[in-house]
Amino acid sequence: MSTASARLHEQFDTSRQQLKASKLGMWTFLATEVLLFGALFCVYSYYRFAFPQGFALGSKHTDVVLGTIETAVLLTSSLTMALAIRAIRLAQRRAAVMLLLITAAFGLSFLGIHAGEYVHEWREHLFPGHRFNDSLRAVNGTEMFFTLYYVMTGLHALHVTIGFCVLLVLAVLTWRGRYSPTYFTPVELGGLYWHLVDIVWIFLFPLFYLVSRT
């Protein structure tokens, strides 16, 4: 691996300061993401309390098998992400690139499985609106459950997609020798973002797939 180090931007006095700023910037950004999803989780909580049966019924119609696979995929991708960073620290460039690409592939397969779920649900008339399954609509809150399901998993999928693109860019730059054991800040920041995306899913999964399945 190269011995690349960060170009010191002129507003900073030391690379240590620059690194500290970059990390704090990323954590602050992640805080905004928590609030963004947090607003939706509040909406979910409110309607879950208002419509317990509707939510239980709705949850039975999500595909818990696919959801579990998606969870396993994302959790594993967080592992490979962490391993990618470890590889850079150990100056193992090839391994790092492979692990970043594997992480991206996991992300892509997550999206693929999820798209499959959406298509299946569309066919089953589980998409809110005038096509929504009438017998389900009769139970108050089921349509609301699915509205929230699409909005929250959709927003999450958007974040996974952005993460996927970021991972590809990081893989390319790692291959080109941009990073080294002494400088890999963007990979670390990308890793933080990816872990957040994973954690959000850890909350979404039980709320949409496991209600009343215990």
Place this chain on the structure above:
Amino acid sequence: MNDQAANGFDFSIPSATTLAPSIDGLFYALLALSLFATVAIVAAIVYFSVKYRAGSSADRSDAHGARLNIEDIWIAVPLLLFLIVFVWSAVLYARIFTPPPNTTDIFIVGKQWMWKVQHGSGRQEINEVHVPLGVPVRLVMTSQDVIHAFFVPAFRLKQDVLPGRYTALWFQATKAGVYPLECSEYCGTDHARMGGSVVVLSQEDYERWAAQTLPQSGEKTHS
């Protein structure tokens, strides 16, 4: 509409329910507190500005002497005053929100841009609410479309009127008369024209009025 003095110099409104004087009492207490605080601070600012203006011969020695006790005082005193006002308001707010038993219920549907009223007797009206004097009345309200608000300044009361839900407002009128009613939650084009009046009649007059459930000549009862 019941307009006050035509010259517009009237800064008062009637106080026409049992709770209105209490609400005014709290309002005026806050007004007194605010006037006192404003005069005190402004006077201090003006006094200091004059006495300590640049070039004046006032004594400025020991300008930075530690005076943290006063800091504590002016945290504790406002906090205490605020808590007193809070408790006073909380008790009154609970009374505003808690109707007594045995209210005379009147049903109201707000819609863009009018109030439709139905009495227990079956008599209906538009944009006017006849109510009996001296007994608790509860308005049970809902909206047909967007959020409106039923506001009677003379009663010092208002309540948002929501679609898909009932909300209630109770009062006991203390003075017969006609009092302006306004919609006070913005609801679209003619929000400013969604007014009317509350007509307080004596109990016998109200009962007689409510019993006339057939439409009177010229009276509008449906939208």
Place this chain on the structure above:
Amino acid sequence: MSSYLSDGVTLRSWLVTSDHKRIAILFSIAITAFFFVGGLAATLIRIELATPQGDVVSADTYNKLFTLHGIVMVWFFLIPSIPTTLGNFLLPIMIGARDLAFPRLNLASFYIYVAGGIFTVACVIAGGVDTGWTFYTPYSTMFSNSYVLLAAAGVFVVGFSSIFTGLNFIVTVHTMRAPGMKWFRLPLFVWAIYSTSIVMVLATPVLAMVLVLIAIERIAGIGFFDPALGGDPILFQHLFWFYSHPAVYIMVLPAMGVVSEIITCFARKKIFGYTFMVYAIAAIGVIGFLVWGHHMFVSGQSMYSGLVFSLLSFLVAVPSAIKVFNWTATLYKGSISFEAPMIYALGFVGLFLIGGLTGLFLAAAAVDVHLTQTYFVVAHFHYIMVGGAVMAYLGGIHYWWPKITGRLYHERIAQIAAALMFFGFNLTFFPQFVLGYLGMPRRYHEYADRFQMLNVLSSSGAVILALAYVAPLLYLTWSLFRGERAPADPWKAKGLEWTIASPPPTHNFAQPPLVSGKPYDYSPEAQ
């Protein structure tokens, strides 16, 4: 002599600058333009309200005017104003840094602001939006026939400008302070901006989300707030006000920071109770997140919620009161002069006091039942936002004008304009407290005859206020070309920004300054 102004004279060097000082100037041009757009809407509103009949514009147009006024003034003027102009310019200098932590993100913030502005202008050109700046459902989602989505898009986009600015400031204050610039040596302006930034970063995403939900409901007809689908319109209000109450602290905290800087300089005395002032800034930021339900006392929320929010709203008034007392105490045994910045700052204290005290009326839930949704509320928030935040902003512009532009403005004209503004402001808004108590609802295109006299007073005041706003635009612009050149420290003030040239060099400091003393090291005795 080279400064950040002369360092590159092409348009391109301005439009792709990474210099926080130039970005501050770009922002100040944009927000000034929007201020006058919002002001134009206000002018039309006050012309209409001079007579009881709705005879100047149609009801729909009036509704669009007050909506535009609110959206533009809140999101395109008040929220960005002090942070993106004075904050951007001064924050790095006050802490001894060469720039913000992320200069390119700062430029992105500006262009995102412009993009949001374009959406909003497009909305107006398309025909406007008439939901009120508060976008209450179900009117905004299911009933309004106006361009809600364009407006929501504009606000959504400009929210990200806010988030990125806040993020930039937080990281800058944490990581780029000069040696010796400990937290409790920071100027109060920096503390104020820092606290504001935390609020911006945490609150704005919730606004973004609720706007997305409105858009989804409006486009797809599937709903979170539609009662027909089991949705709850009050849920919208909770989500909206969860952001919009902290938003008012985003607007006022920086103003308080400016006022602290000005008063301490023109009283030539260090601020009274610096530590308490810092804790007060922090307390306002934190407690400000807990009071949103005081906008909803009559909304249909439970009485118990109302009581909790009422208590918390009284508590949030305490730190503000502390600040008012401390500003006043700073004058004691000072050596006070009354240049324009000081007139603005003292005006702020008086008007913020009245605005804050009238907030207590509204925090008292029992009284709020009568006063909410009337002109009392309108008067209350204009006292804080216009009498407070706008005057503080103008005070700050005047105070730091020599530093930013290298020129001095004409003092006597500025003092007269400030006094005129104070008078015009009170004439415009004080009658509205009375109107509210008497029962005139807000957002009314026409009104009962008995309210006319007070409305005429208010509209007359608005004329004076408008003149007082145009005056600085004229004489400050004039000073750019004909004003006397400013020295590094024309006010003999303390603070790192006064140790460098007016206007500053591009990189602010030749080397990082070493900070050893406490802030506000004034001594009124030594004159």
